Amino acid sequence: MGKKIATLITNLFEDVEFTEPAEAFKEAGHQVITIDKHAGNEVTGKKGATVKIDKAIDEVNPADFDALLIPGGFSPDLLREDDCFGQFAKEFIQEGKPVFAICHGPQVLIDTDLLEGVDITGFKSIRNDLKNAGANYKDEEVVVSNNIVTSRFPDDIPAFNREALKLLAK
Amino acid sequence: MGKKIATLITNLFEDVEFTEPAEAFKEAGHQVITIDKHAGNEVTGKKGATVKIDKAIDEVNPADFDALLIPGGFSPDLLREDDCFGQFAKEFIQEGKPVFAICHGPQVLIDTDLLEGVDITGFKSIRNDLKNAGANYKDEEVVVSNNIVTSRFPDDIPAFNREALKLLAK
Numbered sequence: 001m002g003k004k005i006a007t008l009i010t011n012l013f014e015d016v017e018f019t020e021p022a023e024a025f026k027e028a029g030h031q032v033i034t035i036d037k038h039a040g041n042e043v044t045g046k047k048g049a050t051v052k053i054d055k056a057i058d059e060v061n062p063a064d065f066d067a068l069l070i071p072g073g074f075s076p077d078l079l080r081e082d083d084c085f086g087q088f089a090k091e092f093i094q095e096g097k098p099v100f101a102i103c104h105g106p107q108v109l110i111d112t113d114l115l116e117g118v119d120i121t122g123f124k125s126i127r128n129d130l131k132n133a134g135a136n137y138k139d140e141e142v143v144v145s146n147n148i149v150t151s152r153f154p155d156d157i158p159a160f161n162r163e164a165l166k167l168l169a170k
Numbered sequence: 171m172g173k174k175i176a177t178l179i180t181n182l183f184e185d186v187e188f189t190e191p192a193e194a195f196k197e198a199g200h201q202v203i204t205i206d207k208h209a210g211n212e213v214t215g216k217k218g219a220t221v222k223i224d225k226a227i228d229e230v231n232p233a234d235f236d237a238l239l240i241p242g243g244f245s246p247d248l249l250r251e252d253d254c255f256g257q258f259a260k261e262f263i264q265e266g267k268p269v270f271a272i273c274h275g276p277q278v279l280i281d282t283d284l285l286e287g288v289d290i291t292g293f294k295s296i297r298n299d300l301k302n303a304g305a306n307y308k309d310e311e312v313v314v315s316n317n318i319v320t321s322r323f324p325d326d327i328p329a330f331n332r333e334a335l336k337l338l339a340k
């Protein structure tokens with residue numbers, strides 16, 4: 001049966017880090033629900049892709065979703081201005097639900113305060129932030145630890161999607 | 171006598187977080203030298219301001235400067251891809267030279283690994299990264315600690331410039 005995947009996204013996301021996983025997840029029969037501060041508007045990626053926001057963060061409950069996707073770009077930094085996105089992600093990690101974060105996406109996971117001892121990767125510029133959060137930073141195309149799947153940049157998307165789809169199929 | 175202020179900057183800097191401090195420092199008789207990965211080219215701010223890069227990071231020595239300025243925007247994140255900018259900043263802190271960082275600028279200071287116990291501020295989205303680096307995050311317009319002057323966003327520039335100019339006048 002298809003899973004419901006909450007996606008935390010706002011402007012300046014890295015276009016293909018949303019579009020390609022979202023397409024792969026939908027093709028496999030899953031549902032992708034986009035979530036930002038406000039619902040109904042469109043957000044625009046760094047290269048111009050537009051995405052309609054389905055739900056506002058204050059009208060959703062982590063319990064209603066099976067997994068979490070956080071694309072990269074500058075979107076995660078913009079989301080982090082508000083504590084609620086880290087709090088939302090926190091419940092997925094606490095419940096052991098699959099979490100997929102690529103590039104700068106893991107920045108939002110730092111705000112869960114639950115990365116201690118987790119193997120992780122992400123864009124090189126945030127490596128020291130991930131280490132300081134207690135995670136074990138690895139320079140690998142995909143890292144899976146505690147049901148958290150992370151990758152570094154767009155070239156890693158095939159490996160990222162492969163590992164994410166494996167967890168969604170369980 | 172005028173001081174030499176090294177400025178770490180690249181594309182997508184927050185325009186006024188460079189232009190306003192640079193103007194204030196020059197008016198007070200100081201010299202502002204812009205530094206990026208490569209010299210000679212122009213970098214462009216988020217709102218379109220252009221800045222000519224004076225020096226490449228691999229041709230400068232921290233010993234040749236009296237102070238350091240790091241404007242915000244997404245420029246600090248882009249700089250952090252390369253370890254050398256954090257290493258460059260590290261020598262200023264080790265020598266007790268004035269360091270001025272605003273908004274996302276303190277991200278580069280995280281890479282010095284010298285923020286333990288330092289009082290600091292910065293843009294809200296990076297607060298947990300600063301805390302995880304051992305700094306004491308404060309939500310104040312300007313924080314001065316260990317000759318490190320930090321501010322949160324463009325509205326804080328008058329306070330930021332005031333405290334920076336005080337240290338430069340010493």
